[in-house]
Amino acid sequence: MAQQHQTNTASRLFPTYKRWDLTFKEAKGSYITDSNGKTYIDLMAGIGVVNLGHSHPAVTAAVEKQLYSGWHASNFFQYPSQEKTAALLTENSCGDLVFFANSGAEANEAAIKLVRKHTGRKKIISFVQSFHGRTLGSMAATGQESIQQGFGPMLEEFVYVPYNDVSALEKAIDEETAAVILEPLQGEGGVIPGHEEFLQKAEQLAEQYGALLVADEVQTGLGRTGAFFAHEHAGIKPDIITTAKALGNGFPTGAMIGKAKLEASFGPGSHGSTFGGNPLAMAAAEAVLTVLLEENLSKKTAETGKAFLGVLQKSLQPLEQVTEVRGRGLMIGIETKCPAAEKVLELQSKGVLVIAAGPSVIRLLPPLTTEWDTLMDGAKAIQEVLQ
Structure with missing residues (x-):
């Protein structure tokens, strides 16, 4: 007879990840949809993985x-x-x-x-x-x-x-x-x-x-x-x-x-x-x-990233909560005076997915194929959360 083990949760997974209260359903391009049908702008690309966008x-x-x-x-x-x-x-x-x-x-x-x-x-x-x-x-x-x-x-x-x-x-x-x-x-x-x-x-x-x-x-x-x-x-x-x-x-x-x-x-x-x-x-x-x-995506990313970084620096660096906005291409960090993890969750409520890099940096790694208007929607939500 198999030995029975007690557990405090219904999950049979080791708790190695601090998981969000989001359940993945499907993804396309620069968007992810959860099991509740809510669609999010993906500015994290699976932690810098899905450079060509989801389901290319x-x-x-x-x-x-x-x-x-x-x-x-x-x-x-x-x-x-x-x-x-x-x-x-x-x-x-x-x-x-x-x-x-x-x-x-x-x-x-x-x-x-x-x-x-x-x-x-x-x-x-x-x-x-x-x-x-x-x-x-x-x-x-x-x-x-x-x-x-x-x-x-x-x-x-x-x-x-x-x-x-x-x-x-x-x-x-x-x-x-x-x-x-x-x-x-x-x-x-x-x-x-x-x-x-x-x-x-x-x-x-x-x-x-x-x-x-x-x-x-x-x-x-x-x-x-x-x-x-x-x-x-x-x-x-x-x-x-x-x-x-x-x-x-x-x-x-x-x-x-x-x-x-x-x-x-x-x-x-x-x-x-x-x-x-x-x-x-x-x-x-x-x-x-x-x-x-x-598609010469490296060159396109250099151009898009420079413009996107400029927009973020102009809109975020004057804010009291923000220490610095830095990065290269579409790898951008927003250093804040507040816990980054809190802001990550606040952005989810606005339909934007980002990740932290350490205790105080919000990290942006959008797919390299993300449309400019989508990046601007993400930038607007980030500004609202940090204001």
Whole structure:
């Protein structure tokens, strides 16, 4: 007889998420409808995932076609769709080779393994308030004690220095450093853009000390900031780029992109993933990248994001509750003097979905395809809530 366990709720899910009182029903474009029939403007895109908008016809068609051809055979087989997707990623980045995973955390986990194996060193420099994932390796790379708390000793030899602090980085890096891992624009840490001189110095110091530079583009990549990858704004060329979130437009997939010099360090048996790069994920990713490139969404996002940021700064920064409005492209943070979580819920009552980044920052990550009038409706609601 199965053992009976008492529980305080009807749910059989671990309570790992602070869920809203909203039940998802369906989504289309830049809108989500709940089970009560209320429709919301989506200014969060599944936390920077649905860059092309919900239910994009090209992505849906590609996945649907693959559904009837086969879902899985294993990575012992050669998948032409992996080669096509890898080509799109490398032809539009400074990388040469791709490893496919299922998520951003997995892509970062692969990067951590690769830098240690390639350099023969263990020390990795990360940054305060960074976020790289919740697996043991990517959690150790994350510079937030609240995320690490309660899980015992972290993977050894991670060093955290203040973000955008060139002097601190210069003091931390040495001949024992395997890599510097950074977000070109910190997301979970509060939507903090990396200064150009800081990112360039990180690249220069890594090269000087024989370390690798890893750009975590899980949230910032694939058009989000107005470039294919956000590090391009600073003109740097990381040794490794990780990406996920928007890569499948909602279908779980991720990738680690690396330079050719790293090939020998990631040979047969060195790493693997049962589902990484499976045909369904590759169908989604290839369609996403094709639309992103053919429609030149990075450039359009740069233009739309600059205008949208200007509107928000003009309407919100004079308000007593607002400290700063910052960001790049369609990745925008509104720092407030009040708890961001409260304002997130108030905006839901007005039919607008946003998320927080830390205790005091309202984060906006709308689909890159969002119409201007929809963005303006969202901006109006945000102004009303913060007034």
